Amino acid sequence: MNILQVLPELNAGGVERTTIEIAQALTSAGHVPHIACAGGRMEDELKAAGGILHKLNIGSKNPLTLRGNSKALRAIIKAYNIDIVHARSRAPAWPAKAAAHKMGIPFITTYHGIYNAKSTLKRAYNAVMAKGDIVIANSNFTKAHILKEHGTTPDKIVVIPRGVDMAVFDPALVNGAETARLKIEWGVGDNPVILLPGRLTRWKGQLVAVEALKLLDAQAVLVLLGDAQGRDEYVAEIETKTAELALDGRVIIAGHSRSMPAALMAANVVISASTDPEAFGRIVAEAQAMERLVVASNHGGARETIIDGAGGYLVTPGDAQALADGIGNVLALPQSEYIARAKTAQKRIGATYSATALKTATLAVYEQALKKRSGK
Secondary structure, eight states: OEEEEEOSOSSSSHHHHHHHHHHHHHHHTTOEEEEEEOOOTTHHHHHHTTOEEEEOOTTOOOGGGHHHHHHHHHHHHHHTTOOEEEEOSHHHHHHHHHHHHHHTOOEEEEEOSOOOOOSHHHHHHHGGGGOSSEEEESSHHHHHHHHHHHOOOGGGEEEOOOOBOTTTSOGGGSOHHHHHHHHHHHTOTTSOEEEEESOSOGGGOHHHHHHHHHHOSSOOEEEEESOOTTOHHHHHHHHHHHHHTTOTTTEEEEEOOSOHHHHHHTOSEEEEOOSSOOSSOHHHHHHHHTTOOEEEESSTTHHHHOOBTTTEEEEOTTOHHHHHHHHHHHHTSOHHHHHHHHHHHHHHHHHHSBHHHHHHHHHHHHHHHHHHHHTO
16 A cells, blocks of 8 residues: 655644554555654654654645645645545645545545634534544544544444554653753753643643642642744743743743653653643653653643543642642652552553554544545
């Protein structure tokens, strides 16, 4: 099979990580993975995975670019005998859908996020992600949203949770020197580390986390790990809130990390403080794979990936006191109990949310799409 995945860029995030993982799976199975996007810092990973990159500004939301991008995709489909087009984001999905239908090949979408729709126009824009011949939902929560929001028939939707590469997210592969280096780099000293991974954007809940830090009895440090992606005003707001609450030196804006396993191992507790529901919430699964306990907002995909009171705690979204209480509960656990809970959670993640399961299920969807198109 020659599979073309389309997405805006290859920088950082769950969509990009899943794209790389499927490229790996295709190469391992003797197929050829193609990716159309604007490129980014993960290009080397794609190359190592055996993927072929077609650089294209396909993430543009300008409707005037749709025809040109569709034409460019048709040229790729023809030149490389593409069998399936798989769209992973709304803006590129529109020209990808047009190109796939024009060339008579299957069009698959993965519904990665819960998109806001405050107007009829925005709802129509979002709907392209529910118009695949097969629609992959990354959680049962996402599937329920698709059914309610778009009225898609249930038989078109396949639930494939995002996967954790257990060969990468393995505590045994991270040594003490690496975590010690990170702690020095962050400047956290010997204080307990609360880690909030995720791009710096309001709905990820960084401001809620800062407020929760103030309410904690423990003298912990909050590390915000992720790109601002140009949101300088929001970064300034976090810094202002930090100063107002007299938390200078206890809130670290660490930027992007290429060593997420080590970053997770350097934490005493990992949090997902999203104020809007996460469609899946990869970090919740990855943290548990690294034997870290998690405190997460009690909505969205986190309800599926974390067992409250076992792998961590589910708390009221947007509630700083609830978040502080959850963090405090984790930090107060005796080490032996922390380890026992963390190991149990890791086993569950490996059994249910592995990258291997994601890869196998996605390749099966590709085979299904081709059989359906051929009428076999």
